[in-house]
Amino acid sequence: MTGGERNPAAILAAEAEAKDAASGGPADPAGLRGRGPRAGNTAAYLQYVAGKLGGALISMFAVLVTSFFLFRLIPGDPVKQMTGGRRVSSEQLEAMRAEFGLDQPVWKQFTDYCGNVLTGDFGTSYQFHTPVLEKITDALGPTLWLTGTAYVLYTLIGIWLGTRTAWRHGRFGDRFHTGLALTLYSVPSFWLGLLLIITFSVGVGPLPGMFPTGGMESGDESGFAYVVDVAHHMVLPVVTLVAVGYAQTLLVMRSSLLDEMGSDYLTTARAKGLRDDLVRRRHAVPNALLPTVTLMFVNLGTVVAGAILVETVFSWPGLGGLFYQALSVPDLPLVQGLFFVFATAVILMNTVADVIYPLLDPRVGR
Amino acid sequence: MDTKDQHGRTRSSSAARAAAAAPARKRRRPRLLLAAGAAAAFTLTAGLATPLNPAPQQAEAKDDGKKTLTVAVAQSVDSLSPFIAQRLLSTSIHRLTYEYLTNYDAKDNHSIPAFATKWEPSADKLTWTYTIRPNSKWSDGKKATAEDAAWTFNKIMSKEGTATPNSNFVTNFKKVTAPSPTKLVVELKKPQSTMAALDIPIVPKHVWEKVDDISKFNNDKDFPVVGNGPFILTDFKVDQYVKLKANKDFWRGAPKFDELVFKTYKDQDAAVAALKKGEVSFVAGQPALTPAQANGLKGEPDIKVNEGPGRRFFALATNPGARTLDGKKFGDGHPALLDKRVRQALFLSVDRKTIVDKVFQGNAVEGAGYIPPRFSEYAWKPSPDQELRYDPKRAAALLDEAGYKKKGGKRVGKDGRPLDFRILCHATDPNDKAVGKYLKEWWGDLGIGLKVNCLDDVSVPWYAGEYDLAFDGWSVNPDPDFVLGIHTCPTLPEKAKESAATDNFICDKKFDQLYDKQLAEYDPDKRAALVKQMQSWLYDSGYMNVMAYPNAVEAYRTDQIKSITTMPSAAGNIYGQDGYWSWWSAVPASGKSSSDGGSSTGVIIGIAVAAVVLAGGGALIALRRRSTAEDRE
Numbered sequence: 001m002t003g004g005e006r007n008p009a010a011i012l013a014a015e016a017e018a019k020d021a022a023s024g025g026p027a028d029p030a031g032l033r034g035r036g037p038r039a040g041n042t043a044a045y046l047q048y049v050a051g052k053l054g055g056a057l058i059s060m061f062a063v064l065v066t067s068f069f070l071f072r073l074i075p076g077d078p079v080k081q082m083t084g085g086r087r088v089s090s091e092q093l094e095a096m097r098a099e100f101g102l103d104q105p106v107w108k109q110f111t112d113y114c115g116n117v118l119t120g121d122f123g124t125s126y127q128f129h130t131p132v133l134e135k136i137t138d139a140l141g142p143t144l145w146l147t148g149t150a151y152v153l154y155t156l157i158g159i160w161l162g163t164r165t166a167w168r169h170g171r172f173g174d175r176f177h178t179g180l181a182l183t184l185y186s187v188p189s190f191w192l193g194l195l196l197i198i199t200f201s202v203g204v205g206p207l208p209g210m211f212p213t214g215g216m217e218s219g220d221e222s223g224f225a226y227v228v229d230v231a232h233h234m235v236l237p238v239v240t241l242v243a244v245g246y247a248q249t250l251l252v253m254r255s256s257l258l259d260e261m262g263s264d265y266l267t268t269a270r271a272k273g274l275r276d277d278l279v280r281r282r283h284a285v286p287n288a289l290l291p292t293v294t295l296m297f298v299n300l301g302t303v304v305a306g307a308i309l310v311e312t313v314f315s316w317p318g319l320g321g322l323f324y325q326a327l328s329v330p331d332l333p334l335v336q337g338l339f340f341v342f343a344t345a346v347i348l349m350n351t352v353a354d355v356i357y358p359l360l361d362p363r364v365g366r
Numbered sequence: 367m368d369t370k371d372q373h374g375r376t377r378s379s380s381a382a383r384a385a386a387a388a389p390a391r392k393r394r395r396p397r398l399l400l401a402a403g404a405a406a407a408f409t410l411t412a413g414l415a416t417p418l419n420p421a422p423q424q425a426e427a428k429d430d431g432k433k434t435l436t437v438a439v440a441q442s443v444d445s446l447s448p449f450i451a452q453r454l455l456s457t458s459i460h461r462l463t464y465e466y467l468t469n470y471d472a473k474d475n476h477s478i479p480a481f482a483t484k485w486e487p488s489a490d491k492l493t494w495t496y497t498i499r500p501n502s503k504w505s506d507g508k509k510a511t512a513e514d515a516a517w518t519f520n521k522i523m524s525k526e527g528t529a530t531p532n533s534n535f536v537t538n539f540k541k542v543t544a545p546s547p548t549k550l551v552v553e554l555k556k557p558q559s560t561m562a563a564l565d566i567p568i569v570p571k572h573v574w575e576k577v578d579d580i581s582k583f584n585n586d587k588d589f590p591v592v593g594n595g596p597f598i599l600t601d602f603k604v605d606q607y608v609k610l611k612a613n614k615d616f617w618r619g620a621p622k623f624d625e626l627v628f629k630t631y632k633d634q635d636a637a638v639a640a641l642k643k644g645e646v647s648f649v650a651g652q653p654a655l656t657p658a659q660a661n662g663l664k665g666e667p668d669i670k671v672n673e674g675p676g677r678r679f680f681a682l683a684t685n686p687g688a689r690t691l692d693g694k695k696f697g698d699g700h701p702a703l704l705d706k707r708v709r710q711a712l713f714l715s716v717d718r719k720t721i722v723d724k725v726f727q728g729n730a731v732e733g734a735g736y737i738p739p740r741f742s743e744y745a746w747k748p749s750p751d752q753e754l755r756y757d758p759k760r761a762a763a764l765l766d767e768a769g770y771k772k773k774g775g776k777r778v779g780k781d782g783r784p785l786d787f788r789i790l791c792h793a794t795d796p797n798d799k800a801v802g803k804y805l806k807e808w809w810g811d812l813g814i815g816l817k818v819n820c821l822d823d824v825s826v827p828w829y830a831g832e833y834d835l836a837f838d839g840w841s842v843n844p845d846p847d848f849v850l851g852i853h854t855c856p857t858l859p860e861k862a863k864e865s866a867a868t869d870n871f872i873c874d875k876k877f878d879q880l881y882d883k884q885l886a887e888y889d890p891d892k893r894a895a896l897v898k899q900m901q902s903w904l905y906d907s908g909y910m911n912v913m914a915y916p917n918a919v920e921a922y923r924t925d926q927i928k929s930i931t932t933m934p935s936a937a938g939n940i941y942g943q944d945g946y947w948s949w950w951s952a953v954p955a956s957g958k959s960s961s962d963g964g965s966s967t968g969v970i971i972g973i974a975v976a977a978v979v980l981a982g983g984g985a986l987i988a989l990r991r992r993s994t995a996e997d998r999e
């Protein structure tokens with residue numbers, strides 16, 4: 001659905017609300033109150049969901065194939081990289097190739113890889129001599145903490161500011177917030193991160209250093225104090241990610257709300273005598289949210305991939321930094337595993353968005 | 367249109383005024399609340415740092431008086447197992463946590479006692495007997511004996527240990543035994559002069575023999591890790607920190623700092639900021655602080671920038687014609703480089719002084735011999751007659767003599783092929799790119815074309831022999847065996863384009879003879895003379911032009927570290943030494959230790975609770991205000 005389309009469901013809901021004016025209950029323009037797809041369309045909906053899930057599975061298999069063959073195009077001999085330039089005999093090199101299955105034909109390596117992935121075995125990292133899954137799960141928590149927190153914040157801020165700027169379209173606040181968001185969106189995240197470190201970690205002039213320069217924890221805390229310590233370390237990286245990330249949501253929300261603002265159902269709502277902020281919150285925003293919801297799920301899929309630059313600047317032990325380390329060797333099993341996890345997260349989130357979209361917009365999937 | 371004017375509900379005039387005013391207030395309030403909330407959260411979280419936070423922050427030693435030395439490092443730990451670890455950070459940690467048979471003297475790198483108190487070869491040079499220290503014990507209280515050393519060596523010699531990083535030390539071992547707790551006997555297949563420089567951490571047999579597969583055991587789950595070095599490994603979190611505590615029972619004496627922390631900073635600018643703040647005591651250059659970083663720190667109070675002669679060399683290597691072990695040629699190196707005069711002409715037109723001054727901004731020493739001057743025992747310099755100093759005229763004459771005359775500004779061979787070379791450059795190394803620009807200019811003046819080919823991974827064209835020249839560099843150990851060995855014939859690949867131990871496809875009978883001689887020579891002076899002869903040969907050959915020895919540039923806080931030993935002690939590096947001297951010898955400055963950037967737990971909890979209460983209260987008020995009587999009709 002494009003942001004320019006009006007939502008007939010919302011108009012119907014506005015009429016329903018007019019009948020229900022005495023209760024003052026809000027409209028439910030998109031059937032969000034757990035009604036789900038209409039009974040008559042359940043079979044069609046299930047067929048639609050099955051199609052989407054099938055597509056997701058095919059995509060994941062394509063990712064599996066791509067991740068295996070693509071990273072074999074990376075130049076470099078993994079075994080030589082593993083030995084780090086040491087003098088090793090041909091026997092030693094052969095032994096290492098055998099240990100990691102690199103002496104097998106490529107098709108055999110591929111079939112072994114596919115079979116292992118089905119059992120959750122992504123192999124062993126060349127450089128860390130640790131199961132890939134263990135490395136990924138070690139770094140997943142920190143990444144989800146950091147990017148997940150930033151995601152929630154920039155989504156909420158983006159929606160809130162997007163709503164406000166659209167509603168006061170053309171005024172100073174609109175121009176200011178849109179300009180600021182676009183400026184921050186254009187700023188390199190690592191540069192902004194370093195700037196924040198210099199200003200708020202080291203301190204400038206009379207301003208004292210208030211936050212740690214890097215890392216995720218001090219290493220001396222436990223229990224609740226540990227949680228607070230991690231939160232303290234999170235402030236600057238989260239601020240960096242939010243600053244460069246909220247513009248996207250703001251602009252999409254603003255644009256879709258602007259498209260809704262001239263709609264008849266809003267005129268109806270106003271004609272009923274509803275207050276301006278009620279018209280905005282309960283009628284305009286739910287419909288304008290539809291494109292933003294899509295963006296939210298797309299962004300949610302990328303949350304798993306972490307943020308390489310910000311994780312690097314703030315020495316955050318997450319998946320972004322791990323991916324960089326894996327590529328620099330190249331540590332094939334680790335690169336493949338991470339690529340598969342990242343791609344799967346995006347596919348799954350897109351699938352979830354596809355599956356719930358008909359519930360938000362009845363025209364989809366019919 | 368203002369819908370509020372159409373409500374048509376009866377109410378008092380004051381109420382109406384209030385109602386009319388309400389939306390305007392309500393429009394502002396959430397924004398004000400949000401802004402206030404954000405500011406409060408930021409301020410409160412900022413308050414989680416030490417109260418009355420000074421800048422730069424210098425935390426006092428902790429309540430228990432523990433002195434902590436925090437080192438900022440960029441590398442990740444690849445493994446904490448001595449059988450697997452290869453990276454400098456990991457091997458440095460092993461230097462601190464396990465004993466080696468011998469150590470290197472901080473002053474001049476000569477071998478000195480460590481786990482072994484003395485060592486001597488048999489008359490036939492094939493058996494070495496080590497006397498093991500009787501007063502070394504493991505951190506779990508058990509005695510460390512020759513049996514532990516024998517078990518360690520035998521494990522590396524076994525099939526299971528074939529691929530371990532230290533296996534190159536034992537390939538020439540025939541048998542290792544421990545006839546008594548203080549006697550270790552190593553039998554060799556042929557003489558090996560590096561027997562007093564075996565960089566192998568000795569592990570406790572009683573712990574490691576329980577490990578099922580050493581190739582998969584990372585030694586990073588059970589803490590404290592049993593060791594017998596000056597420090598004991600107590601904690602590790604991937605890509606965050608490695609913690610060690612002082613071993614009070616260490617035979618040489620306990621370290622002065624109670625705790626040593628290697629903290630990961632993936633960005634060097636952030637690490638420098640942490641040093642300025644006082645969060646860390648020391649910043650290790652990776653491999654050196656940039657000139658801008660070093661200059662920025664020089665003006666800071668309580669910070670000392672340590673510049674010492676480095677252990678690396680930065681060189682130009684030429685492709686001498688790639689070939690396999692059985693002599694099969696491959697690759698596409700320029701044939702002109704097979705002529706020694708052309709190679710020497712190239713090096714005569716390299717201005718090393720300019721490279722040191724402009725590229726390294728003075729943080730390097732002009733190159734000469736293959737071994738950096740800090741290893742005084744083996745370092746070599748060409749005589750004035752032998753030296754290939756910057757001399758473009760002589761270079762041009764040599765090229766003319768070799769048959770590459772200048773025609774229309776380009777040097778062309780008898781076959782009509784112009785002298786156009788490719789040089790492999792590491793895309794990640796700014797020095798390569800900068801020197802490449804100078805070479806283009808200098809060699810261009812001579813009529814030689816140059817294409818600087820910068821790649822993220824140079825190993826593919828390198829192993830394939832598909833290059834003419836390459837930027838090359840190695841870290842040199844106190845014992846030069848390794849860096850010399852990579853230029854011997856046996857290291858050539860068995861198959862074309864296959865990776866091998868050779869650095870640069872050099873294979874020369876004379877050089878190999880000298881190499882074998884030095885390996886079998888147990889007299890230090892005679893061996894050093896042979897090593898210098900090898901360097902002289904390398905220099906004359908024009909295969910390796912050492913342009914510079916980059917300095918180690920690192921920095922530490924003098925208000926946290928009172929004194930620390932460099933290696934060499936007169937002037938050298940602190941991080942990544944061949945011994946444990948720096949961290950073992952470091953003396954804390956009175957009353958200071960590195961900060962963790964945190965604060966006392968009570969204050970943190972108190973402030974956090976206040977923040978939560980405030981945030982919750984603010985949210986409640988905001989929600990409450992939204993729901994007016996009018997809304998609830």
